[in-house]
Amino acid sequence: MALEQTDVEKIAHLARLHVSTEEATEVAKRISSILELIDQMQGIDTENVAPMAHSFDAIQRLRPDVVTETDQREYLQKIAPSTQDGLYLVPKVIE
Amino acid sequence: MSDRTVAALSRSLAQGEFSSVELTQDYLSRIALHNKGLNAFITVTEELALAQAAQADAQRAKGQHGPLTGIPIAHKDIFCIQDVRTTCGSKMLSNFIAPYNATVVERLNAAGTVTLGKTNMDEFAMGSSNETSFFGPVRNPWDNERVPGGSSGGSAAAVAADLCAIATGTDTGGSIRQPAAFCGITGFKPSYGRISRWGMIAFASSLDQAGPISKSAEDAALMMNAIAGPDSRDSTCVEGAAPDYMSTLNDSLKGLRIGVPRQHITKGLGAEVEKALQEALKVFESLGATVQEIDLPNNHLSVSAYYVIAPAEASANLSRFDGVRYGYRCDKPVNLEDMYKRSRSEGFGDEVKRRILVGTYALSAGYYDAYYLKAQRIRRLIKQDFDAAFKEVDIIIGPTTPHTAFKIGEKSDDPVTMYLEDIYTIGVNLAGLPGISIPAGSTSASGKALPIGIQLVGSDFAEAKVLNIAHQFQLHTDWHKQTAEV
Amino acid sequence: MGWETVIGLEVHVQLATHSKLFSGSSTTFGAAPNTQASVFDLAMPGTLPVLNEQALRMAVKFGLAVDAEIGRRSVFDRKNYFYPDLPKGYQVSQLDFPTVGKGSLEITLEDGSTRVIGITRAHIEEDAGKSLHEDYQGQTGIDLNRAGTPLLEIVSEPELANAKEAVAYLKKLHSIIRYLGISDGNMSQGSMRCDANVSVRKTGSTELGTRAEIKNINSFRFVEKAILHEAQRQIDILEDGGRIVQETRLYDADRDETRSMRSKEVANDYRYFPEPDLLPVVIDEAYIEAVRAELPELPNAKRERFVAQYSLSEYDAGVIASSREMAEYFEEVVTICADAKLSSNWVTVDLQAVLNKQDLEIEQSPISAMRLGELIARIKDQTISSKIAKTVFEAMLDSTQSADEIIESQGLKQVTDSDAIEKLVDEVIAGNPEQVEQYRAGKEKVFAFFIGQAMKASRGKANPEQLNALLKQKLKA
Structure with missing residues (x-):
């Protein structure tokens, strides 16, 4: 399936990636060639095949409801781009 | 030192031929000498290494030691090491000092290994050549104009060039086995779920698996004994203790049934690689194994399915890199959207962005069934092929890669061609099986000698069997002893 | 012809676990910002989720309390969107295979009648953090203490006919979750939050109208007001020949109005897919029976x-x-x-x-x-x-x-001693000969006067029945 420039812009926005108009055509071409590779599987009849999300059949293990973590704010915020009063700062969110 | 396998170094340490500090200093000086040319390490942790080595020596003196005590190791820069920069080969994390240890690191630390540093890799493990690293390409020790393979290219090059005794790697579609083949060493991807993924930066969660990159199958077994087994922090890590992988290494191969996939021996396979494979099969036959052809009829679809599933999972896994809590944030964002878009576009390289876009597309409204669900159904077909094959044979042996290491820049303009080179390894990840690449030949067809690898694939959780067979091969061949001249 | 309102509620209930849904961080309300945010809650690379057994148990408990089908195999999915209070860039939720399936809830209306409201499903998911919009150098502050707190999202069928029914439904839900002890249901602290899907249609019509989703309703009273306001807004538009736009609206309690949140609406495509870091949750009969045995x-x-x-x-x-x-x-x-x-x-x-x-x-x-x-x-x-x-x-x-x-x-003990009461009665009769005469002449209303006098004299402590009987007897004499 060939991708249009507008498709690229739409998915780029969903993925919060900046793709300029000039780049969009090139990106569309590259992704289209990947989709062409992917489309090999379209001809295969999988009507009665159940999707497989994990390679083995196992079930989720459960964790006891116990608090095991302690406050590490100061340590963890050393690597943050911007903080104040213990909060992570981001450009103003407009509701 | 002529034999730098972990097994040999461990014996020397035990006999007091040298201390771990001396051994570590030797490796550090080799790194100082050769890393500039190879670019195998992103970060060298000299201070940490010497401290760990001194501690290891002290433990040996007290008699509290195991086979890995004092062994210098390198970790792929995808594993978090507390208070050490952990970049995942990306600008996005070029300033990221990890606040915790990966389980693999924690267990190897506990086993007494000495951390020399963090090895170079394709950005977020997305690549087969190590050319997508923000920190520049790694060079193949056998031929500096060639790639070491990827994504664990730094680990493979470091082991091949004796810049460490053993290294960790991760494998999502061949990222341990393919660089091992390209660098003439042993690379083992255990079954999905055998080793905890806690602290291993995710690329594609349902496919990623950690494993050893080493100079022999025996060394791989030594590392497996330290890292395999359940972890309460990883829901997908299987319960039940892992076996002792050393204890079965010397099991006889008499009566072993080997299957060679008909679909792997096609015109796409390089002549030298095919020749090496046939020679290797003869070795196995001489050890009492029988060889038969088998079918993996859907193997040709593995690359298609993989390039939906892996990017889809990656597109979500990489959403956390948003410039809010850690990692790269763009300069002076004008608003929230600008911060997201510029941080991510400036922080990620082209291949990573491409895969995020492909994955986002495959999951988006209207395409989910045709791409994502379809790929998951194909995945089951591929798994069923393996299940059927393992009713007839004990092990599947074939080439690891169609060709030997290619030149830097040769395929970087054509991602699809590069993707197709992973045709023999990807299906193994989709099926979650254990697979090992071991050296089985060499070719000088293009000038310099280049190693050739073959791949052994076992059934679900048959790691011990795979290591046993690889070890027996290595007892009767010398390919794994060949070293690159750096 | 008039209009009728159709309401469906989506109620988010914070489950009262000690630790978070997928990490060992505390869920205590009101801690200093980001002091309850672990490496997992902050979505540090390489971290992984492990499911809290109590969160699952509480969800199953709720399911059993509303006679719902319990999902024998529930699957967690990732819901993808970017927001600063959503650290992973996706919320782990349950889309196609929730833990709680179809159930029902009986509500009691003001006139004492009852109605059964269908529950479509209830699924387990993670809460987000909080964005604080006070001015931090012109920026927004993010507190991730709440991120990862387990939520049960309870979705009703669009069967509520008016704001009062919606409130009755919500109150019943509140009552049940408190009975079960799975949440404190405190709306002002946000441990129970309500979104309302509101649409209107001509009375008697069977088709649903276009709905608006009202978010951010945080008290029983506001639920009623928000729905009333929204229904009226839609009726006004339709009567003017307009068209309802399907959208998310925010209830503003200060102004008692709803307003569009168009900024958040731009072509959301959540790209749900099964969460690969978690395996399917399988619940067997024995587990269900064990939980049932715990129901109050x-x-x-x-x-x-x-x-x-x-x-x-x-x-x-x-x-x-x-x-x-x-x-x-x-x-x-x-x-x-x-x-x-x-x-x-x-x-x-x-x-x-x-x-x-x-x-x-x-x-x-x-x-x-x-x-x-x-x-x-x-x-x-x-x-x-x-x-x-x-x-x-x-x-x-x-x-x-x-x-x-x-x-x-305070000496308030009732006087039941008949001698004491008799003495009291005698005194009152002796002290009011005029009234005695009136009574005996047939003016029975005066009786109340004697009771009053006697009570006053006893400072209210005389046993009324004894007093009554004795007075009647003595006055007759």
């Missing part, structure tokens, strides 16, 4: 029992049973005083009035069940009259003394 007596069953066991009216029984705490309080009172009817009156009228006035929950009541029970016991054994009991009750509010201590210290 629920409001409806309790109400029926109160009617049967204590002969309460349906209404009183319903009021008391609506709150687990009130029901427990009531039963403790009954145990002590052995009079259910009196207990019901005192709990639902007198005590409730005090609680309302002081804005207290029954578990914060200034008078414990034991003290109230002892007070009622004194009415029952005629130590004091009902009227004096009110005085004692008032005194008890400001003290820790028992009813007996107050009755004793």
Whole structure:
């Protein structure tokens, strides 16, 4: 399936990636060639095949409801781009 | 030192031929000498290494030691090491000092290994050549104009060039086995779920698996004994203790049934690689194994399915890199959207962005069934092929890669061609099986000698069997002893 | 032809676990920002989720309480979107295979009638953090303490016909989750939050109209107001020949209006897919039966029992049973005083009035069940009259003394000594010859005057029945 420039812009926005108009055509071409590779599987009849999300059949293990973590704010915020009063700062969110 | 396998170094340490500090200093000086040319390490942790080595020596003196005590190791820069920069080969994390240890690191630390540093890799493990690293390409020790393979290219090059005794790697579609083949060493991807993924930066969660990159199958077994087994922090890590992988290494191969996939021996396979494979099969036959052809009829679809599933999972896994809590944030964002878009576009390289876009597309409204669900159904077909094959044979042996290491820049303009080179390894990840690449030949067809690898694939959780067979091969061949001249 | 409203509610309930849904961080409310945010909650690279067993158990408990199908194999999915209070860039939720499937809830309306409302599903998911919009150098502050707190999102069928039904549904839900102990249901702290899907249609029509989703409703009162406002807004538009836009609207309690949140609406495509870091959750029969065995007596069953066991009216029984705490309080009172009817009156009228006035929950009541029970016991054994009991009750509010201590210290004990009462009656008759004459001449109304005089003389303590009988007898003579 060939991708249009507008498709690229739409998915780029969903993925919060900046793709300029000039780049969009090139990106569309590259992704289209990947989709062409992917489309090999379209001809295969999988009507009665159940999707497989994990390679083995196992079930989720459960964790006891116990608090095991302690406050590490100061340590963890050393690597943050911007903080104040213990909060992570981001450009103003407009509701 | 002529034999730098972990097994040999461990014996020397035990006999007091040298201390771990001396051994570590030797490796550090080799790194100082050769890393500039190879670019195998992103970060060298000299201070940490010497401290760990001194501690290891002290433990040996007290008699509290195991086979890995004092062994210098390198970790792929995808594993978090507390208070050490952990970049995942990306600008996005070029300033990221990890606040915790990966389980693999924690267990190897506990086993007494000495951390020399963090090895170079394709950005977020997305690549087969190590050319997508923000920190520049790694060079193949056998031929500096060639790639070491990827994504664990730094680990493979470091082991091949004796810049460490053993290294960790991760494998999502061949990222341990393919660089091992390209660098003439042993690379083992255990079954999905055998080793905890806690602290291993995710690329594609349902496919990623950690494993050893080493100079022999025996060394791989030594590392497996330290890292395999359940972890309460990883829901997908299987319960039940892992076996002792050393204890079965010397099991006889008499009566072993080997299957060679008909679909792997096609015109796409390089002549030298095919020749090496046939020679290797003869070795196995001489050890009492029988060889038969088998079918993996859907193997040709593995690359298609993989390039939906892996990017889809990656597109979500990489959403956390948003410039809010850690990692790269763009300069002076004008608003929230600008911060997201510029941080991510400036922080990620082209291949990573491409895969995020492909994955986002495959999951988006209207395409989910045709791409994502379809790929998951194909995945089951591929798994069923393996299940059927393992009713007839004990092990599947074939080439690891169609060709030997290619030149830097040769395929970087054509991602699809590069993707197709992973045709023999990807299906193994989709099926979650254990697979090992071991050296089985060499070719000088293009000038310099280049190693050739073959791949052994076992059934679900048959790691011990795979290591046993690889070890027996290595007892009767010398390919794994060949070293690159750096 | 008129309009009718169709409402479906999506209620998010914070499950009262000690630790988060997928990490070992504390869920305590009100901690300093980001002090309860671990490496997993901050979405540090390489971290992984492991499911909290209590969150699952609580969800199953809820499912059983509303007679729902329990998903034998539930699957977690990733819901992808970017927001600064969503650290991973996706929320882990359950799309196609929720833990709780179809169920139902009986609600009681103001006129005492009941209706059964369908529950579509209830799924487990993670809460987000909080964005603080106060000015931090012109920026927004992010607190991730709440991120990863387990939520149960309970989705109703679009079967609620008006704002009052919506409130009744919400109150019943509130009652059940508190009975089950799976959440404190505190709306003002956000541990129970409500989104309402509201649409209108011509009366009698069977098709649903275009709906608007109203978010951010954080009290029972606002639910009613927001729905009323939104329904009217839609009717106004339709009557003017307009068209309803499917959108998300925010309820602004200060202005009592809803307004569009178009900024958040731009072509959302959540790209759900199964969460690869978690495996399917499989629940077997034995697990379900074990959880069922832990279920407490629920409001409806309790109400029926109160009617049967204590002969309460349906209404009183319903009021008391609506709150687990009130029901427990009531039963403790009954145990002590052995009079259910009196207990019901005192709990639902007198005590409730005090609680309302002081804005207290029954578990914060200034008078414990034991003290109230002892007070009622004194009415029952005629130590004091009902009227004096009110005085004692008032005194008890400001003290820790028992009813007996107050009755004793203030000398409020009812006079039942017939000699004393006779003396009183004699005095009143002797002191009011004029009225005695009037009474004896047939003016029976004057009787009330004698009662009043006698009571006044006894400072209210004379046993009214004895007094009554004796007065009648003496006046006749």
